[in-house]
Each structure stands twice: as C-alpha cells, then as structure tokens.
Amino acid sequence: MITKEEVEHVGWLARIEIDAKESDAYAEKLNSVLDYFGQLDEVDTEGVKPTYHVADIVNVFRKDEVTESMPQEDVLANTEHKQEGNFKAPKIM
Amino acid sequence: MVYENPDGIRIGLEVHVQLNKLKTKLFCGCSTEYHDSEPNTHVCPVCLGLPGSLPVLNEKAVEFAIKVGLALNCSIVEQTQFHRKNYYYPDLPKNFQTTQYDFPIAANGKIIIEGEDGEHVVGITRAHIEEDPARLQHMGTIDRSKGTLINYNRSGMTLIEIVSEPDMRSPKEARRYLEKLKSILDYLGVFDGDLEGAMKADANVSVFWGDRVEVKNISSFKGLERALVYEIMRQKNHIRRGGEIVMETRHFDEARGVTISMRTKEEEHDYRYFPEPDLVPLRVADWVPGIRETLPELPDAKRERFMEQYGLGETHARALTTEIKVANFFEEVAAKVDPKDAAVWVSDILKGELNYRELSIDAFTVEDIVAVVELVTGNKITEQSGVEIIRTVLDDGGKPQDIVEKKGLLKVEDDIVATAVEEAIAENPDAVADYLGGKEKSLNFIVGKVMQKTKGRADAREAREKVLAKLNE
Numbered sequence: 001m002i003t004k005e006e007v008e009h010v011g012w013l014a015r016i017e018i019d020a021k022e023s024d025a026y027a028e029k030l031n032s033v034l035d036y037f038g039q040l041d042e043v044d045t046e047g048v049k050p051t052y053h054v055a056d057i058v059n060v061f062r063k064d065e066v067t068e069s070m071p072q073e074d075v076l077a078n079t080e081h082k083q084e085g086n087f088k089a090p091k092i093m
Numbered sequence: 094m095v096y097e098n099p100d101g102i103r104i105g106l107e108v109h110v111q112l113n114k115l116k117t118k119l120f121c122g123c124s125t126e127y128h129d130s131e132p133n134t135h136v137c138p139v140c141l142g143l144p145g146s147l148p149v150l151n152e153k154a155v156e157f158a159i160k161v162g163l164a165l166n167c168s169i170v171e172q173t174q175f176h177r178k179n180y181y182y183p184d185l186p187k188n189f190q191t192t193q194y195d196f197p198i199a200a201n202g203k204i205i206i207e208g209e210d211g212e213h214v215v216g217i218t219r220a221h222i223e224e225d226p227a228r229l230q231h232m233g234t235i236d237r238s239k240g241t242l243i244n245y246n247r248s249g250m251t252l253i254e255i256v257s258e259p260d261m262r263s264p265k266e267a268r269r270y271l272e273k274l275k276s277i278l279d280y281l282g283v284f285d286g287d288l289e290g291a292m293k294a295d296a297n298v299s300v301f302w303g304d305r306v307e308v309k310n311i312s313s314f315k316g317l318e319r320a321l322v323y324e325i326m327r328q329k330n331h332i333r334r335g336g337e338i339v340m341e342t343r344h345f346d347e348a349r350g351v352t353i354s355m356r357t358k359e360e361e362h363d364y365r366y367f368p369e370p371d372l373v374p375l376r377v378a379d380w381v382p383g384i385r386e387t388l389p390e391l392p393d394a395k396r397e398r399f400m401e402q403y404g405l406g407e408t409h410a411r412a413l414t415t416e417i418k419v420a421n422f423f424e425e426v427a428a429k430v431d432p433k434d435a436a437v438w439v440s441d442i443l444k445g446e447l448n449y450r451e452l453s454i455d456a457f458t459v460e461d462i463v464a465v466v467e468l469v470t471g472n473k474i475t476e477q478s479g480v481e482i483i484r485t486v487l488d489d490g491g492k493p494q495d496i497v498e499k500k501g502l503l504k505v506e507d508d509i510v511a512t513a514v515e516e517a518i519a520e521n522p523d524a525v526a527d528y529l530g531g532k533e534k535s536l537n538f539i540v541g542k543v544m545q546k547t548k549g550r551a552d553a554r555e556a557r558e559k560v561l562a563k564l565n566e
Contacts, residue, residue: 015181052368058376061152067122075133085132086242
C-alpha cells in the first residue's frame, strides 16, 4: 500500500509539488497500478533468470573516435536563461 | 613496531577518477579536450540529455576500466550492466546518472601503501564506471547565491569510482593511499592527474571504532589531509563533551578548512536504481587476459627493480618511481652516467628545482642533465655550479656547456688555487694568527679570501683543505 506520505515524498524527489488533496488521489491511482502489476507475482518464476532486455544481445560499443559536437548557440537554443555561454539556473543548494 | 591506532580511527575513501586520456566521452563522441574551451561547446544530444537521444558505450572506456581494476588487483566481473541512479539536480540534465550498481566492473582488490608502521594493505571494495556530471558554478557566495551557471562540457566524461575499505588509520595514510592510487593510474596512462577535476575524493571517517561520517567535496591531496584532521578532531571533541556521532554527510569548506553538516540527503533507496534499458549488458571477462598482458610494470615492481638493478636506496627508488615520466627519465640518464649519480641529480636536485617552480620533468632534457652530471663528476665544475646551471636552464634557457662558458664556471686549475691559498695566507697574518691561536672561525675568513681570488670557481671544500694543509705545514 502506498501512503499519502509516500506520494508526497516521491513528489519531492521529482521536485513536483503535490498538495494534500492531490496526494490522496494519486495514492489511490498508484495503488491500483501496483495492484495490477501485483498479478505478475502470481506467475511461477522459479529457476528463471532475470530479464533486463528482451533481445539477447551483449557488448554493443562504439570506437573511441571524436564526432562533432553541437554549436553553442544550438545547445542554448531552448532556454531563455543563459549567461556567457552557460545555462543559468535558480540558486541551488 | 605495530601501529596501535589509539583513537580507533578508520578512514575509507571513494575516489572519482576521470579517464581523461580517452578521446571521447563515455556514451557519445564528444571530445574530452574541453578544459580550455568555451562553456557548452563539447556537448551533443546524448550528453545534454535531449529526448530521443541514445547512449552508445565507448569500448576503450571499458578497456581502461578493466586495466584499472587489474592494476588494483581486483577480479573482473563476468557480466555486468549499467543502472540509472535517479536524482533531480541540473548537473545531469537527464535527471539520472548512468552508473553501475550491483555488478561493478571490478571488485575485491588491494593496494599497498607506506603505512604508519611500514607496508600497509588497503582493500579495494569495488571500482565501477559512471558518467561525470556537469560543472556548476554558483554566482556569488554559496549562501547568498544569485543563481547557478551550468556548463555541460564535463557532463558524460568517463569516471571510475574506486571505493576502498575503511583501512586507513590516519589522515597521513589516507593521503598516501591517494598518492599511490594516482601513481598507479599515472603508470596506466589512463588519466592526466594535472587536469582540473581529474581526481576527487569523498571520505568516510569514524573514531573510536564508531559510526561513520561522510565528508564530501575534497579536491586536493592537501585538502584531504586537512579535511580529515579537522573531522577527526571534531568527532573526538564532540564525544568528549558527551555527544554522539550520528551517520551524516558533511561538506568540506576548503577556504575555511572546516566540515559543515549538509541537509539530510536522499537515502540510497531514494535513488531508485534500475537497469538502464538503453544499454545492453556487457560480457567482457574474456578481454581480461589480453588486457593483463598490456599492463605496464607498476610502481612497486619498478621500485624493487631500481633498487636491485641500479643499487639505489629505497628513498631514491621511491622518489624516482612515483611518476612514470620521472622513472623513464631517470633510466635514460642512468644509461649514460653512474646510476647513483643519476639518482642524486635527478631525484634530489633536479626534482627539487622543478617542484620549486611547479614544473614537470618535461621542462628538462635528459641530454642537459647528463651534461651537468658529467661536468661535475669529471671534476670540471663544482656541484654548486651544477645546481646553478640547472637553475639557469630552467629560468633563462640555454645549454649547460654555453652557460659554463658564459658564467665562467669551469673550475680553476689546482696551481691557481694553490697560488690563491698562498696569497690569502700571506696577506692576512692576523687571521692566520687567530686561527693558530684557536679561533676556528678565522679559517672561514681565509677560505673566503681564496674563493674571492678565484672568483668562486674553486671548490670551497678543496680550498678549505688546501688552506688547512698549508697552515699545518
């Protein structure tokens, strides 16, 4: 069971503001999602290895060769908040 | 003698090493040579975390990581993968850091350091690959910041995080561990330790065998020792006043030399680690034998060999094998002159002059130091003149032979010294009388006169001997 407090905590971790009314609603919704996934627990997985990828491939690499980076103006194109080539964020800490 | 560790100090270090000798970042082809570049010029959709971009692993980065693992005497994992460590902070624009979690590439190693009581083994718990976050620059002071500037050039650089066991028993041992680690990595050619951000450490510290406190934000060897000395003192004082040490994370303020408690951070489970779906697993255990063959002779082995092959004492051998460049330089010099002279001139004299000027061994040539050693051992110039030549080459440039001529450093012939001795004695009867009357200091006066007459080119020790011989005739 996901509690209201857990919803608020997860919201805080994601820096999303969730007020008291919303947290009740989210708790209910998240619990129904979890219940649904809970059905998977009914499957017998004895002796089955965990699957992280559906395709059974390993070792995909690229060579250590330089490719072109983006021009600075393109990098900063999606923000209004910039200064001397940097992104500018509100104060952090 | 066994070190008793009276205060029950345990220190473990987590060291982040940037593999900056790679040409490209960990998951994209952006160049790693950003150190003198404008902000945000070495970034692409992958390291900027733009939607739809996909990471592809740098093969060489994995090779380097295995190399590091083997050099730290670790075992290399059979199969591994990457995980997402989720946290919301603008130093990583994806809102997660791609790292390794339950299967680090290397684990269960050890290195040997010079401990409080001789050789001391420090266990390596694990070493894993992860990406470096961006550089944040706070505008104004940290508590009165007006904003934060973000430069993603560093974002996505390859890091190896090397976690030690809490085996260090003093700040000095912690520094020695860091130095040893740096030396090994330097030998492997995987990083340039002089670049900004090449090596960073977090420390776990506890006293009286108690709970540990994590100290973050340590960026230099000197800083590490200061941070640890402070933190140990703080914990001891706190306990003496009846307090209790609780597990927490503290931030080292380098300017003030203190550690400051940080707000409670996310707990490990709050990072919600999960396997990175955009990267397939790695099965690279079969690379190990091939990579092991490429491992160079490491510092401990080289030190042993230097002692055996060149007949050096441990101090010289250690000083000459800390940096691979210095070790190679020494061997070239030792091939041309007596290795013991080479050790003295490279380790005691040249390195001292270089350190004083904050220069590396690259600032001097093998040819020049060989010339200096030959001039001194061939009795052409005094040792002091040899030092002067080294200083002149470093400060003004030029070749040793030319400097000898220009400065008139050639030792004067014996008969000229002999004449100067006779003159000095004849011209200073008072001083002679004083000396013969028991005033030792008067001898220095007469020797000084000899040096004056020969314009300093006589060897002071020889001049002294000659004056003494003459006076005792």
